[in-house]
Amino acid sequence: MQISSRFTLAIHIFACIDTFGGTHKVTSDFLAGSTNVNPVIIRKILGQLKGAGLIDVARGTGGTAVTRPLEEITFLDVYRAVECIENGELFHFHDNPNTNCPVGRNIHHILDDKLLRVQKAMEDELASITLADLKKDTEKYLGKR
Amino acid sequence: MQISSRFTLAIHIFACIDTFGGTHKVTSDFLAGSTNVNPVIIRKILGQLKGAGLIDVARGTGGTAVTRPLEEITFLDVYRAVECIENGELFHFHDNPNTNCPVGRNIHHILDDKLLRVQKAMEDELASITLADLKKDTEKYLGKR
DNA sequence: CTTGTTGTAATGCCAAGTATTACATCAACT
DNA sequence: AGTTGATGTAATACTTGGCATTACAACAAG
Numbered sequence A, B: 001m002q003i004s005s006r007f008t009l010a011i012h013i014f015a016c017i018d019t020f021g022g023t024h025k026v027t028s029d030f031l032a033g034s035t036n037v038n039p040v041i042i043r044k045i046l047g048q049l050k051g052a053g054l055i056d057v058a059r060g061t062g063g064t065a066v067t068r069p070l071e072e073i074t075f076l077d078v079y080r081a082v083e084c085i086e087n088g089e090l091f092h093f094h095d096n097p098n099t100n101c102p103v104g105r106n107i108h109h110i111l112d113d114k115l116l117r118v119q120k121a122m123e124d125e126l127a128s129i130t131l132a133d134l135k136k137d138t139e140k141y142l143g144k145r
Numbered sequence C: 001c002t003t004g005t006t007g008t009a010a011t012g013c014c015a016a017g018t019a020t021t022a023c024a025t026c027a028a029c030t
Numbered sequence D: 001a002g003t004t005g006a007t008g009t010a011a012t013a014c015t016t017g018g019c020a021t022t023a024c025a026a027c028a029a030g
Helices: A006-020 A028-035 A039-051 A075-082 A102-127 A131-144 B006-020 B028-035 B039-051 B075-082 B102-127 B131-144
Strands: A055-057 A064-066 B055-057 B064-066
Touching (some): A006 A039, A006 A075, A006 A131, A028 A039, A028 B102, A039 A055, A039 A075, A075 A102, A102 B006, A131 B102, B006 B039, B006 B075, B039 B055, B039 B075, B075 B102
Antiparallel strands (some): A055 A064, B055 B064
């Protein structure tokens, strides 16, 4: 299974705030237009990002802004805000391995640390990318055309 | 979304082959017993592992064996055999970003390399673990009890 | 040719993602 | 104060993918 598009949507949202935050009011409808995704879905994601303290959303009047300096928000922050995996575990384990079988009884002991290592490698890489990097590259590509 | 349990199931299967391959005939029913998963699902996974050239499955008579030395099969090989993600992409992108919006038009250019880096970090870590490691740790834990 | 097994199709169920409609709530502006 | 344009959120529906299950054809060894 792939990681839900909520993550790429959230990043897209930040790119829009970076780009249009100064000139437009960035509303859920505006974002829905840019992403081509339903405004309610956008609002749900905005709610998650807000819940994680990454953005402010102006109720009533509308509009969105980032709360912290862009260098201080990583892709991992965004990923965690938006990806509601149970226990934060990347790998889904089969539920009830047979405890009467020595392998079934121990498979978690055998595997858990390895899976965690893989997950950590991915999360470390996510943590190495910040919204400042995103903004820089967004400007680079928008400048071209 | 989490990575399907097919992956942990496949690893569990290899642990069973390591442990019982010498003494039992490792059939889909046997594996279904150890994993507590339906035999048909097991056979489907066995088919994928076989398709990837990682195991031989004895049709008719039954039983399973690994084709290569364990040091030469990595978790990444198993992951790729079993996880049928389209294009092998870990991240799911929203489908039709608005090409009339400069951000929507460029979001793929902006993001793709970063997402690939994250995916590669994960896959490199998967590639660093072999079935020989799995066997070693399986023996370690089974020895204890 | 019997037996135990694999390969696979058909079907069903459930969870999660996404779309959509509807509406209450809110804050600014007139 | 009322209008207006937003957000927050519930309800509903659709689709997809994972997994379970039944059934049966194909197969290989005895």
